[in-house]
Amino acid sequence: MNSTVSDLDELVKREYEAGFVTDIESDTLPPGLGEDVVSIISAKKNEPAFMLEWRLQAFRRWQKMQEPGWAQVKHPAIDYQAISYYSAPKQPGDGPQSLDEVDPKLLETYNKLGIPLEEQKALAGVAVDAVFDSVSVKTTFRETLAEAGVIFCSISEALQEHPELVRKYLGSVVPTGDNFYAALNSAVFSDGSFVYIPKGVRCPMELSTYFRINAMNTGQFERTLIIADEGSYVSYLEGCTAPMRDENQLHAAVVELIAMRGAEIKYSTVQNWYPGDEQGRGGIYNFVTKRGACRGDNSKISWTQVETGSAITWKYPSVLLEGDNAIGEFYSVALTRHMQQADTGTKMVHIGNNTRSTIISKGISAGRGQNTYRGLVKILKGADNARNYSQCDSLLLGDRCGAHTFPYLEVSNPTAQVEHEATTSKISEDQLFYCMQRGLSEEDAISLIVNGFCKEVFKKLPMEFAVEAQKLLDVSLEGAVG
């Protein structure tokens, strides 16, 4: 592939398309973190008293914790006092907005990102919650969803309108002291999405949240909580982008999913935070805790992620298979190029009988990118007849990147069947030559082969987003080889 490298070096390197900055007046807290800041955030959101107490307790735990050091990533120390923990675009009044009250600059921002917030322009069958820096600016199709009994709103609103639901489930899957970043998030989270699907309801639309970081020197700490009550179904998608800046920015989200008996949650992520430039300047530090609990029998949680952005990704969407016959799935494509580092994977904890999990992970490393799969499959003693199948493949494009596979299999039940396979290779000369002999250019041949490599995961995404993901991968690959 030597000639390939030089050819591809010549390719035009397309810029990060979502890298613009929206010039908008913001209400931003000065940098720094203490109990006062936690209280201010809670007060700004006019939260019930229990919430402030919950946040403060999380903050006190966080103060005693240390950043985890086990991930295969390197970064300079983060000064948590140099970050602003709240930034919101200034708006007349507060609370939920009708569309004409939303700042046109915000609408334009989302249009530019391909996420129109006007319902008539929106993608058919997709409701959107748009989160800009620390707050939700608009949730579409709320009325349509309300007719079906589905609650889809920002978590701030949920705390006002459904405090009992939030109180019952928040932190029930990811406890406040779960890990360093989850504790931080619990203390300072500003907004995020809340979804409740009532018993027996099949959510009539795809739900999605679009996260946008805009302000400088701010961290984004969103909190998502999805509850699928007995026998319900929901498909949820999140997308993320940020401007191009030379400084690193912190994003530490927590997502909790709860699937009751017979319920199914399908959660898809297309993560395209700014990855930093070729020299590794700038980019988002994406330290995220995502976990779902299959609480009831016959429930199912499926995570699908396409990770092309962020300077550092630290993320392990997991499933606690508590109910009998519960199913957990994890499908992932992670691409690292330039100086990106990704340490991502999943945890499948088998607690109930006849629980099944499937893990398909596809890592692509290019440039000086480092890509690590880290996953845990744990079969507890009482989980009879548990099944897991894991397949983790890595593709290397270039001789200065790295691909690492670190599975952990912990099995305490003799009826379990656990199978893990992993391969690491590069695109073979034979495959390239074959495609080129059929007339494809080298870039097209690489793109074709890489997309084939990822196909098992792409086919798990909702149709519209699969196309987006494929395009995103193509763009990210341009100039990535070499």
Added chain:
Amino acid sequence: MDSLLDGRAELRLAAAGVGWVKKLRDSAAASFAEHGLPSTRDEDWKYTNVKPIAKRQFRPAGSSDEGVNAAAVAGCAIEGLSCHRAVFVNGYFSPPLSDLSALPPGVVLDSLARTLAERPQDLSAALGRVMPAESHGFTSLNTAYLTDGAYLRVPEGVVVEHPIELLFINTAIDPAPVVQPRNLIVMEPSSSASVLERYVGVGNGSYLTNAVTELSVRANASIEHYKLQEESVQAYHVGGLFINLERDARVTSHNVAVGGAIARTDLRAVLAAEGAHCEMNGLYLGNGRQHLDNHTQIDHARPRCTSDEYYKGVLDDRARAVFHGRIVVQQDAQQTDAQQQNRNLLLSPDAEIDTKPQLEIYADDVKCSHGATVGQLDSDSLFYLRSRAIDERTARLLLTYAFANDVIGRCALKPVRERLEQTLTRKLFHARDLEELV
């Protein structure tokens, strides 16, 4: 824990006056004093808790024969294996129990202590240099006490026809001893040999074996190395095997763990020059409350090396096993071919396996894969046997036997295979079953 170092002053350590030897011991002692024994907070010891070892009082083993005689050696021998044998009692070389008369000319097999005392310069190029600079507390402890063990050197071009057995007989006489043999094997260019490193316990009491073997395989040399860990059931065994392979060197390692209450083996091979090949086979058979941990690492440091790792485990009762297999492919180690498989069977509801295969790859032109399974016997095979009128219990026994025997079959020495097959039937089936089957 510090008490483990206390005995150092009392022992008369060989070559105490030789500068490089003193430096090697002292820096290891300093490292141990600083870090102590590993804990489950260390990623490499996540699943193996050595507190039961740290809590106990051990005395450094002395160089007496502790009553081990020729009859005891004969009792440990592998039937039908004709070999050159060096015997070590509690880590100290015993010339009267050894039989080295038929060694080919030029082959050195001697006490490490004597060599240190008489010809330390023979050791300076390799001793303490094959093992990695960074290692855990047990390894430091061994080096801090570095005294006796086996020193084997096979000269250039020499092919040793009969296997060489290094037989470590450990006794459980109160108070519990710490046995710390230190072995150095140097295969000079184009030489070839089979070496068995056996750890056998006499009696049912407790003791700690903390062994380190350094194996330097020079250009084009080849070795088939067996580590057979058959310690007594109350014993603790921690062992390190560190291998360095030079150009076109070939190593086949068989690592079999059947004994010990807590047993941990660290096995690390560095493929340090082009064309080197390393095959690592392993079998761990646990029952009772045994805890068996195998920690392997294959480091592809240079291009065009190949490795093939194949570890299997069968666990019964409340036994627990850990497999850690790390394959590292360094930057520019192109055209590496590295394969790894780990397969496990749990026979009891209280058995546990924690397996951690790892690929860490910094070069692109590589073919690497690993696979790990934990699971039941293949249902098609079970069905097939049952359809041929074999009852389910027997069918399961047969398939379990076949599962483990698959690794045993990789050993080139027939008497060793037979010995291991016996161990397998004894360990995992009741005697009655054995008669029915074999």
Added chain:
Amino acid sequence: MMLSIKNLHASVDGKPILRGIDLEVKAGEVHAIMGPNGSGKSTLANVLAGRENYEVTSGSVHYLGENLLELATEERACKGIFLAFQYPVEIPGVSNIYLLKAAVNARRKYQGLDELPAVEFLKLVKEKVKLVEMKEEFLHRSVNEGFSGGEKKRNEILQMAILEPRLAILDETDSGLDIDALKIVAKGVNTLRGPQRAMILVTHYQRMLDYIVPDHVHVLAHGRVVKSGDKSLALELEERGYGWIEQQAEEIAAAVTG
């Protein structure tokens, strides 16, 4: 003249394989290149398609008046050179039909044409699938993944039929095929014969030439064309084996170096 090869020398991994090939192919002709194992047949096929690591050390190749050796692999493909691989490559996750579409459109783009509308493309593919007696489901399976030897070779002919090359090079397409599969492959190839198209059949066995009758037969040994003739040469090889040819080649080699 469609293809003109003059004194072609080529090495693989520094080892000389082709040692002076001369060959001229006109439009409408079918040439068979035969020879014992290691004579350089497959190397010649790969050099013409532009495979990396096949280094041309001297000589020239002109295709439709152009210096072929200056063109990239995919340019050669776009200009109508097709190589049916001896060992077709598996590409997991990429469906057959997707590769075909990408290849057809890459070529159309090169020719300045718009992409073929999906309906027309499907019509074309379905028609050609019948020609090689493949099931349509094969179109939706990953390229060559899990195909039998015969299926892979038929898939090569399907691609050739759809891409309609000017110069088709079939590298041992017959080896490993049973007689039924061979007949299907031969039917596909014969259908594609025409006054505008030339073919080079690289083969070890005479058998295929019973079904695809060549205009010219060349025998390669030690990297040179040591004998050329018509179809009767192939029959002679069938009867006498390659021994006498190799002997001649050695004598020639001795004369050249001596």
